[in-house]
Amino acid sequence: MDISYIINQLGEDREQYFNAVSPPVFQTSNFASRTIAEMRFKLQHEEESYLYTRGNNPTVTIFEKKVAALEGAEHAIAFGSGIAAVAAAILSQVKAGDHVVCTQHPYSWTNTLLNKFLPRFGVEATMVNGTDAENYRRAIRPNTTLLYLESPTSFTFELQDIAAVTAIAKEHNCTTIIDNSYASPLHQHPIKMGVDLVVHSCTKYIGGHSDVMGGVVCGPQQSIKRIFEQDYMTLGAILAPHDAWLLIRGLRTLPVRMARVAASTRQVVDYLVRHPKVEKVLFPFLPSHPQYELAQKQMRNNSGQFSILLKTQSIEKVDLFCNSLQHFLMAASWGGHESLIFPVAANYTDDRPKPDLPFNLIRFYVGLEDPEYLIQDLAQGLEKV
Ligand SMILES: Cc1ncc(COP(=O)(O)O)c(C=O)c1O
Known part of the structure; x- marks a missing residue:
């Protein structure tokens, strides 16, 4: 899909709102149903319905569609901060007793999440020198479910060979997540290299003006649906409609x-x-x-x-x-x-x-x-x- 089309048109239903070039901010918590049948339908298909803004909101949806397309992903789900997106993506892939392998020197709060927060719930992490993909393989245990990448890393700008790490993950039946914030959705396309879930702090390049916070997870429809139904709806770290509007504006000039x-x-x-x-x-x-x-x-x-x-x-x-x-x-x-x-x-x-x-x-x-x-x-x- 053409980047200009994604940024300028995709997801925007302008006839619905007087052909306004800039979409409205749907500043509402509730969406009413006219009949019980309609409400029943919305509850059955909550992940794609407008029922309550803690689930979906049309301004946020426009943003999610654009970022998913830029990443070449089937779907995306937006959060109120980058670390909320990182946390939801990781939480969606682990349970008590599981083990994660992560590159050394990731973003500081990702490090805290993996090495201080998750151990409280029985999830362990091993940090490896990710500049050699084989270090991921060496750290894999029978209970490893997730290989986490951040390429380049935040302070030292060490790269992981993304295709090599995803190949190792597939051999061992592990999921891969990458924090792609450094590159923005334009300078690196991890899904093409086999990554399962791509995370961004939208606070960074996507917003682009240091005036909004947000995060997003991009990936296959089924994985995003699972995140929506479990991690997203229970943790409630949503992207506010006005912040989604600012991020759409940010994308226009990305x-x-x-x-x-x-x-x-x-x-x-x-x-x-x-x-x-x-x-x-x-x-x-x-x-x-x-x-x-x-x-x-x-x-x-x-x-x-x-x-x-x-x-x-x-x-x-x-x-x-x-x-x-x-x-x-x-x-x-x-x-x-x-x-x-x-x-x-x-x-x-x-x-x-x-x-x-x-x-x-x-x-x-x-x-x-x-x-x-x-x-x-x-x-x-x-x-x-
Ligand atoms: C690489 C990286 N990932 C994630 C985050 C977290 O994003 P946020 O501050 O939007 O929660 C940051 C923030 O500095 C970051 O640098």
């Missing part, structure tokens, strides 16, 4: 934003790679990166995140550099218009366990600003180190 972000990021990375005060740039699209070929093979393009290791032994110097930046904001959630840094040094505090990432690692996100404007800012910040 291709132009992603193209801009990809090109600007390469320009900024190119500057940093050559800078004498930068020890290393972690960015899989650099030809010197050990997974460059895999990145070329399984991704369509880079996105805006990468990390650097600043060439210093002093945390004060890291602080100085970060505090000196004028145009990069310091914040956690990327994918918006604004460029950002997230220094690991911010997690180095006396009252917390020492992070397993070095203090001189700084994650970057390049947004929609002029790349030269950003490079000037980096130049003056690095000058101070």
